[in-house]
Amino acid sequence: MVFKNIRYVSVNEDKVMDIHLDDGSDKVVDAKNLVAIPGLVDMHCHLRDPGYEYKEDIASGVKAAAKGGFVKIACMPNTKPVIDNSAVVSYIRKKAESLKSVKVYPIGAITKNIEGKELAEIGDMKAHGAVAISDDGNPVMSSSLMKKAMIYAHSFDMPVISHCEDKDLAEDGSMNEGFVSTVLGLRGIPKAAEEAMVAREIILAEYTGLPVHIAHVSTRLAVHMIRDAKKRGVKVTCETCHHYFTLTDETVYGFNTYAKVNPPLREKEDVEAIIEGLKDGTIDAIATDHAPHHEDEKKIEFQLAANGISGFETAFGLSYTYLVRAGHLSLGELVDKMSIRPLEILKIKDEGVNLTIFDPNVKFVVEPEKFVSKGKNSPFGGFELFGEVMYTVVDGRIVYTSDKVKG
Amino acid sequence: MKHLLGLKDTSKEEIENILETARGMQVILDSNIKKAPHLNGKSIVTLFYENSTRTRLSFELASKYLSSASANISASSSSVAKGETLLDTGRTIQRMGTDVIIIRHPMAGAPHLLAKHLNCSIVNAGDGMNEHPTQALLDMYTMLRHKGTLQGLKVVITGDVLHSRVARSNIWGLTKMGAEVVVNGPATMMPVAIEDMGARVEPNIKHAVKDADVIMGLRIQLERQKSGLFPTIREYSKFFSVNEETLSYAAKDCLIMHPGPVNRGVEMTSMLIDGDSSVIEEQVTSGVAVRMAILYILTR
Ligand SMILES: [Zn+2]
Numbered sequence: 127m128v129f130k131n132i133r134y135v136s137v138n139e140d141k142v143m144d145i146h147l148d149d150g151s152d153k154v155v156d157a158k159n160l161v162a163i164p165g166l167v168d169m170h171c172h173l174r175d176p177g178y179e180y181k182e183d184i185a186s187g188v189k190a191a192a193k194g195g196f197v198k199i200a201c202m203p204n205t206k207p208v209i210d211n212s213a214v215v216s217y218i219r220k221k222a223e224s225l226k227s228v229k230v231y232p233i234g235a236i237t238k239n240i241e242g243k244e245l246a247e248i249g250d251m252k253a254h255g256a257v258a259i260s261d262d263g264n265p266v267m268s269s270s271l272m273k274k275a276m277i278y279a280h281s282f283d284m285p286v287i288s289h290c291e292d293k294d295l296a297e298d299g300s301m302n303e304g305f306v307s308t309v310l311g312l313r314g315i316p317k318a319a320e321e322a323m324v325a326r327e328i329i330l331a332e333y334t335g336l337p338v339h340i341a342h343v344s345t346r347l348a349v350h351m352i353r354d355a356k357k358r359g360v361k362v363t364c365e366t367c368h369h370y371f372t373l374t375d376e377t378v379y380g381f382n383t384y385a386k387v388n389p390p391l392r393e394k395e396d397v398e399a400i401i402e403g404l405k406d407g408t409i410d411a412i413a414t415d416h417a418p419h420h421e422d423e424k425k426i427e428f429q430l431a432a433n434g435i436s437g438f439e440t441a442f443g444l445s446y447t448y449l450v451r452a453g454h455l456s457l458g459e460l461v462d463k464m465s466i467r468p469l470e471i472l473k474i475k476d477e478g479v480n481l482t483i484f485d486p487n488v489k490f491v492v493e494p495e496k497f498v499s500k501g502k503n504s505p506f507g508g509f510e511l512f513g514e515v516m517y518t519v520v521d522g523r524i525v526y527t528s529d530k531v532k533g
Numbered sequence: 534m535k536h537l538l539g540l541k542d543t544s545k546e547e548i549e550n551i552l553e554t555a556r557g558m559q560v561i562l563d564s565n566i567k568k569a570p571h572l573n574g575k576s577i578v579t580l581f582y583e584n585s586t587r588t589r590l591s592f593e594l595a596s597k598y599l600s601s602a603s604a605n606i607s608a609s610s611s612s613v614a615k616g617e618t619l620l621d622t623g624r625t626i627q628r629m630g631t632d633v634i635i636i637r638h639p640m641a642g643a644p645h646l647l648a649k650h651l652n653c654s655i656v657n658a659g660d661g662m663n664e665h666p667t668q669a670l671l672d673m674y675t676m677l678r679h680k681g682t683l684q685g686l687k688v689v690i691t692g693d694v695l696h697s698r699v700a701r702s703n704i705w706g707l708t709k710m711g712a713e714v715v716v717n718g719p720a721t722m723m724p725v726a727i728e729d730m731g732a733r734v735e736p737n738i739k740h741a742v743k744d745a746d747v748i749m750g751l752r753i754q755l756e757r758q759k760s761g762l763f764p765t766i767r768e769y770s771k772f773f774s775v776n777e778e779t780l781s782y783a784a785k786d787c788l789i790m791h792p793g794p795v796n797r798g799v800e801m802t803s804m805l806i807d808g809d810s811s812v813i814e815e816q817v818t819s820g821v822a823v824r825m826a827i828l829y830i831l832t833r
Contacts, residue, residue: 304726305725305726305729305730307724307725308724308725308726308729308730309541309701311661311662311698311701312642312661312662312663313662314725380645381641381642381646422618425646425650426618426619426620426646427619427638427642427643427646428640428641428642429640429641430640
């Protein structure tokens with residue numbers, strides 16, 4: 127297949143060219159209105175398989191990722207059973223490989239059953255293909271265990287990803303603590319709950335001299351602390367998610383459970399600081415934190431509703447619209463955050479032809495009920511975005527073609 | 534009006550209409566034959582996920598005085614315990630021909646969830662820390678009876694403001710009606726950004742009550758002490774209890790109010806609760822009149 131006259135943009139490249147795929151098809155696409163970029167890589171998602179297949183399974187998750195333009199995704203270990211041993215790592219890899227689509231890289235747990243008590247078999251998980259470790263959702267509260275995890279994991283060259291949340295400070299909050307939580311009478315999660323643990327991880331990284339990656343940064347002070355730490359030479363990297371630079375806690379008004387996510391949506395000053403952090407390089411990457419849930423887990427009392435946003439199918443459009451079109455980042459810089467840096471942080475080799483091809487000019491409307499993910503839980507329904515993905519290419523093969531360019 | 538979910542989203546005109554209608558209902562309530570046809574043929578269900586004797590009885594009598602069919606469901610004795618979702622419970626109640634569901638629930642937003650998905654009218658009888666609009670309306674009704682107007686009144690709300698749905702509803706309602714609201718209590722029990730809701734925070738009780746027209750105590754749950762919000766009941770009552778001395782700083786004909794039930798000697802002294810300034814018992818009667826008015830307006 128040939129994409130004729132396509133604009134190709136990477137970190138330091140911007141040119142018009144023809145892209146030839148060696149996929150056995152002799153079709154020629156007039157692609158002068160499309161843009162190709164190095165394939166998107168999501169370093170933080172939840173595929174729910176094994177254990178919660180009613181929310182998502184590997185096949186539906188991979189399909190949604192492909193539709194969102196992702197060529198590689200790394201899935202978090204809070205499945206049932208937890209990804210805390212090589213058997214579960216192998217199960218996920220085999221199931222994903224059989225789909226011959228988006229590549230799936232399991233992230234193993236730091237501790238057995240994500241209980242924060244004993245280390246999981248980090249070396250063995252690595253040997254079977256896990257690319258990092260994290261106790262996402264249930265952070266390691268013991269500082270000494272976290273220190274040991276960093277030291278042990280480093281000896282196996284395994285990146286450590288920390289979901290920063292001091293559970294004690296977060297108490298039983300269900301949204302950001304602020305004016306909106308006061309108005310709605312919902313218990314608030316202070317920003318300090320995230321920031322206190324970001325501070326701890328920075329201190330541990332500085333003390334051990336070892337790297338740590340902070341997941342889904344959402345507050346102004348967290349951005350500031352990471353910026354300062356980087357200046358001191360601390361080996362800290364971090365990601366944010368599309369909802370933290372597009373939404374505030376005001377989205378929760380009306381007890382909108384689709385806006386319930388952890389960390390919670392913050393305030394305007396935080397959104398501005400996240401964008402600033404993306405611009406100056408403090409924030410290395412954008413991840414989706416794709417967290418699909420069943421409708422029944424959202425159509426209940428806010429306090430009981432599950433945390434999470436189904437993100438694969440909106441992440442690029444939101445990032446392109448709110449960062450590139452809004453003038454905060456160049457497309458090359460967005461490519462760095464969504465394609466290049468995630469690979470570097472996870473130390474995944476970039477092999478073969480992996481591309482995301484999108485339409486930069488035609489507006490599209492987000493319709494969560496039409497998501498291919500099983501999780502329709504999105505607060506972005508009705509949003510008008512640019513940057514709809516038209517083709518996703520993994521290893522030189524087209525794994526997704528939009529209905530809009532089919533036929 | 535279709536629902537009464539909270540005073541945040543109720544207009545000044547709607548509040549005035551409820552208070553005015555309640556005056557008419559008070560006449561029925563004060564008469565010898567407490568039976569009027571306003572809700573004839575209507576079906577009203579109270580769905581309570583929290584224990585409450587007075588609010589529930591108040592709603593039940595209000596609906597009976599106005600001739601409706603009424604029934605009560607409490608969480609402990611219903612299918613709630615079997616894990617049925619709130620929406621399924623609501624749909625089942627609606628299917629039985631219910632016109633109004635009055636819900637009390639420990640979680641903020643529960644009435645809003647029902648209102649979004651059901652066709653019958655929903656009345657919020659208290660949802661978590663969010664709102665308790667009928668309480669605030671009966672409080673305003675009581676103030677109005679004594680003061681003639683709410684415009685320009687200084688109302689001090691004191692106690693555990695953080696966990697109080699009564700405080701939130703009163704702040705929304707009173708500020709809409711032109712009253713000044715001052716909140717007081719331990720700093721650990723002050724919600725963040727409460728001043729942006731239109732209330733002024735005054736940490737010292739004596740300063741707070743200066744020239745106050747109304748002092749409203751809030752019930753404090755004694756177990757809160759365990760979560761570190763205040764050291765001891767002794768210290769709490771020493772600094773935050775409303776007593777005769779506090780009252781001396783207030784305006785001459787200041788009203789003492791409390792949504793009840795009161796912890797005597799903690800939130801306020803018995804002498805004040807039973808004293809001449811207290812309208813705490815009258816609030817209970819007002820509650821029935823206001824709830825009659827609300828049920829009538831919602832089913833009209
Ligand atoms: Zn997380």
